[in-house]
Amino acid sequence: xxLNSATFSAATINIGNKISLPDFCAKLRELGLPSSNxxxxxxxQLQDIIDSxxxxxxxxxxxxxxxxxxxxxxxxxxxxxxxxELGVHAHPYxxxxxxxxLAGLIKAGVRQNYPAGEFPALAGKxxxxxxxxxxxxxxxxxxxxxxxxxxxxxxxxxxREKISVTAADSQAVAKLSDYxxxxxxxKVAYEHVDVIRFSHGVTGSGIVSAEIMLDISxxxxxxLNQDEISKRFKKYDSLVNTxxxxxxxxxxxxxxxxxxxxxxxxxxxxxxxxCELGFATTLxxxxxxxxxxxxxxxxxVETWHAGGRNAxxxxxxxxxxDIYRLSVSWKITMSDDQPILSVPGSFKALSTGDVRHxxxxxxxxKASFDFAFSRLLAFAK
Amino acid sequence: MAITVGSPEADxxxxxxxxxxxxxxxxxxxxxxxxxxxKLEQNELRxxxxxxxxxxxxxxxxxxVYFYLDxxxxxxxxxxGLIKHYLKFDELYHPxxxxxxxxMDVEERVLIEFEVIG
Numbered sequence: 001x002x003l004n005s006a007t008f009s010a011a012t013i014n015i016g017n018k019i020s021l022p023d024f025c026a027k028l029r030e031l032g033l034p035s036s037n038x039x040x041x042x043x044x045q046l047q048d049i050i051d052s053x054x055x056x057x058x059x060x061x062x063x064x065x066x067x068x069x070x071x072x073x074x075x076x077x078x079x080x081x082x083x084x085e086l087g088v089h090a091h092p093y094x095x096x097x098x099x100x101x102l103a104g105l106i107k108a109g110v111r112q113n114y115p116a117g118e119f120p121a122l123a124g125k126x127x128x129x130x131x132x133x134x135x136x137x138x139x140x141x142x143x144x145x146x147x148x149x150x151x152x153x154x155x156x157x158x159x160r161e162k163i164s165v166t167a168a169d170s171q172a173v174a175k176l177s178d179y180x181x182x183x184x185x186x187k188v189a190y191e192h193v194d195v196i197r198f199s200h201g202v203t204g205s206g207i208v209s210a211e212i213m214l215d216i217s218x219x220x221x222x223x224l225n226q227d228e229i230s231k232r233f234k235k236y237d238s239l240v241n242t243x244x245x246x247x248x249x250x251x252x253x254x255x256x257x258x259x260x261x262x263x264x265x266x267x268x269x270x271x272x273x274x275c276e277l278g279f280a281t282t283l284x285x286x287x288x289x290x291x292x293x294x295x296x297x298x299x300x301v302e303t304w305h306a307g308g309r310n311a312x313x314x315x316x317x318x319x320x321x322d323i324y325r326l327s328v329s330w331k332i333t334m335s336d337d338q339p340i341l342s343v344p345g346s347f348k349a350l351s352t353g354d355v356r357h358x359x360x361x362x363x364x365x366k367a368s369f370d371f372a373f374s375r376l377l378a379f380a381k
Numbered sequence: 382m383a384i385t386v387g388s389p390e391a392d393x394x395x396x397x398x399x400x401x402x403x404x405x406x407x408x409x410x411x412x413x414x415x416x417x418x419x420k421l422e423q424n425e426l427r428x429x430x431x432x433x434x435x436x437x438x439x440x441x442x443x444x445x446v447y448f449y450l451d452x453x454x455x456x457x458x459x460x461x462g463l464i465k466h467y468l469k470f471d472e473l474y475h476p477x478x479x480x481x482x483x484x485m486d487v488e489e490r491v492l493i494e495f496e497v498i499g
Contacts, residue, residue: 020474022462037470078477161483217478221486222452224478276455291455293409293448293494361477 003064008050010117011067012043014124017191018074018217023364027069031062069365070120071139074193075150076369079213080229081376082237082256082357088206097198097208097247098147102140104243105196110135110151119150128154128189135239138193147198154191155232159220161186188219192232196240203257203377210244210253212236216359226344233357256356259343262379263326263355266343271328271375273298276342277305278325280350281312287347295329295338295362324349329362330371337368341376384434391434398435398442399499406499409446415495432495443495449476450490459491 015024016039025035025042034045046066049059106112111134116123119138123131132154139150163184170177192215203209214232216224224232241253267274275292277299292299299305312319327342342359349355358376363369384391401418410418412428421428435442447464448456457476467473473482473491482490 018479020463020466020479021472022460022466022474023479026462037466077479162486217475217480219478219480221475221482221490222478223454223475225453289455293446293456294458 003050003060003067005047005050007118008063008067009047010121011070012046014116014122015039015043015070015120017122018077018193019070023073027066027364031065033059033062033066067120071150072366073364074120075195075213076360076363076366078216078223079195079360079363079369080216080224080233080357081214081360081373082212082233083203083377083380084210084212084253084256085203086208086210086251086254089200089208090206092144092200093208094145094147094198094200095142098140098142100247101147101196101198101243102137102149104246105135105137105149105151105239107246108239108242110137110239110243112137114138114152119152122152122191123154125189128191132156132189145200145202149196151194151196152191153194154189157188157190157218157220159186159188160184190217190219192217194232194236196236204381210240212240213360226346229357257380258354258356259358259376259380260345260349260353260355262358262376263323263343263345265379266326266328267300267323269379271379272330272341274300274326274328275340276325276327277323278345278347279321279323280347281319281321283317283319284312289325291327295327295340296331322350324355328375330375332368332371334371335363335365335368337363337365339363339368339372341372384430386434386437386439394431394434395440395442398431402442402497402499405497407497409494409496411492411494436495441498443497446494446496448492448494449473450492451475451477456492 021039021042028035028042033049036042036045046063049055050063114136115131116127135151135153137149138152141148161184163182165176165179165181176182194215195213197211197213199209199211201207212233214229214236216229218224218228237253244251244253267277273292273296275295275297276290278289280287290299290305292302309321312321324345324347325343327340329338329340331338340361342361343355344359345355360369360372360376363372384394405418415432416422416425416428419428419431432443434440436445447459449459450456454477459476463474463476467487473487474480475482
């Protein structure tokens with residue numbers, strides 16, 4: 001369907017909630033479209049193009065590319081990944097499974113009538129407040145091997161903010177007089193863009209897998225922490241299970257793939273740049289967390305780390321390290337992104353040997369996300 | 382007070398700085414380490430003046446590098462685009478979530494280091 005003024009307006013009006021203006025403007029420059037220093041002005045200039053009766057066809061085509069890129073960006077940026085293997089199934093299985101899952105999701109309460117428009121449209125502040133904790137199917141795409149559903153949902157977060165206390169405030173409210181600033185806690189409704197995918201042959205020959213990819217952004221000064229990510233996964237796990245059971249009675253999601261062993265494999269390979277490492281020395285009994293300032297540098301060859309590694313290996317009683325957290329990044333040819341794959345274990349993971357989700361960060365397009373995802377699978381299996 | 386680029390004082394300082402920073406090319410160095418390299422632990426103001434000179438676009442001996450301190454991810458390098466936007470418009474986007482961070486938090490969350498270009 002050709003892009004029209006209303007669709008474009010809906011797709012871009014609240015996009016500043018999820019994309020940074022510098023990232024958006026970089027894409028506009030790449031497409032030769034006008035950019036500006038404020039969201040209002042930037043979107044206004046783009047809207048003028050589509051509203052103009054004499055619009056240049058190249059500009060209109062580039063606006064379509066921009067909207068398609070926005071969809072990719074939202075589906076790729078800052079995601080936590082869980083992968084579930086559902087066993088070997090004959091090919092072609094995905095198209096029929098996908099349709100059944102879609103019906104299952106709808107039966108499980110996921111809605112289709114998103115109030116703010118077609119994906120990538122996002123809800124405004126007021127609309128967000130009216131759809132809290134509701135799940136909406138926003139986009140469905142499929143090939144013969146992959147069935148993908150983009151779902152958005154609004155969650156509420158508490159954001160801590162400092163509030164300066166002025167002389168006038170102190171006069172108005174006497175009990176503030178001893179304070180120069182106070183900490184306020186504000187409730188903010190925030191929209192997440194998540195992806196559920198069913199694939200054939202992605203994790204292994206003939207294997208059907210379910211992949212849940214959750215948005216880990218949130219309002220405030222930090223991204224979602226591990227606890228918040230786990231809570232989000234639990235909600236989706238339950239939703240997908242309900243849909244799956246509806247689609248194929250008796251079938252449930254198994255335990256998600258364990259990424260703990262992947263960390264040793266990545267560390268012992270020469271793949272990418274290991275830019276973060278959390279580990280304990282087995283005999284020495286120390287716990288260390290090392291991080292490269294730049295993702296483009298490799299911790300494995302950093303002098304202090306490599307020296308330490310050699311020293312413990314060649315000590316009178318050789319020692320080893322046990323890794324509980326690792327991040328690796330790549331410079332890739334197919335994108336300007338430098339994707340980061342992170343297995344975000346905590347020290348506790350050394351007791352359980354379990355890290356059931358991974359993070360893929362720094363991807364503004366599908367090509368870089370797919371690359372990092374393929375590396376995750378290569379090391380997880 | 383800023384050291385004038387092109388003045389004899391500046392030329393001498395840059396020559397000394399190049400020699401002192403020779404082994405650090407490519408490294409991203411914090412202010413405290415620079416003070417030690419220049420033996421200016423007791424004169425941070427002078428160190429700041431030298432840094433300002435070394436980071437001058439005409440000199441380009443060093444370059445500012447900005448990190449965001451995140452509770453979950455630790456220090457994260459901030460892309461130039463995000464910094465330029467913040468310096469112009471006082472709006473800082475979180476590098477992982479793209480949420481705009483309230484201004485009052487920025488001073489606690491952002492730190493500056495210096496990449497030695499050489």
